[in-house]
Amino acid sequence: MRPPVHLAALVAASLGAIAAPAAAEPLWLAEISAGYGLAMSGKGVQMSRRPTPLTLTVTAACAFDEDPPLWGYGGLVVETLDRNAIGAAVGVRLTPHGSHLRVSGGGSVLIAPYTLWGATASAGACAHATRVVGLCGDVQLTAYFAGSDLAEGRTVTQAQLVLGLVFDAR
Numbered sequence: 001m002r003p004p005v006h007l008a009a010l011v012a013a014s015l016g017a018i019a020a021p022a023a024a025e026p027l028w029l030a031e032i033s034a035g036y037g038l039a040m041s042g043k044g045v046q047m048s049r050r051p052t053p054l055t056l057t058v059t060a061a062c063a064f065d066e067d068p069p070l071w072g073y074g075g076l077v078v079e080t081l082d083r084n085a086i087g088a089a090v091g092v093r094l095t096p097h098g099s100h101l102r103v104s105g106g107g108s109v110l111i112a113p114y115t116l117w118g119a120t121a122s123a124g125a126c127a128h129a130t131r132v133v134g135l136c137g138d139v140q141l142t143a144y145f146a147g148s149d150l151a152e153g154r155t156v157t158q159a160q161l162v163l164g165l166v167f168d169a170r
Contacts (some may be wrong), residue, residue: 033164118144
């Protein structure tokens, strides 16, 4: 007795899926990035504009939700050139399935030699150059609203272009 054609096609498709699994999403990422841009403070005629410090960031991210694909990240922040400081960044990143786009939001704190506390948001895209290494570009806004390096009642907003290398385990 010969099996029906549709059953044979179903078995062949199942075996093909088993033999060639789809690339799984990574569960963790590491990223090294550098950002530079414009810092603004004050309002009206008293608004000041100047270049931001060069911001170097090293973060690790871990996937914690599959639908929507959300990542939690945290890491070290170093400011250099115009001023020197060290601190930390934490946040959440959304990376839609099948897309190179990403959107992030979180907080940043600089702790030495002065303090600054702020909120950060960014949007950008990543493209993988190899199976494990990707190149990312983001536009990032950081608003520092508290800390010993701010005059009372002032905020500093930084707009930066950020380039980074992301490493994952695919």
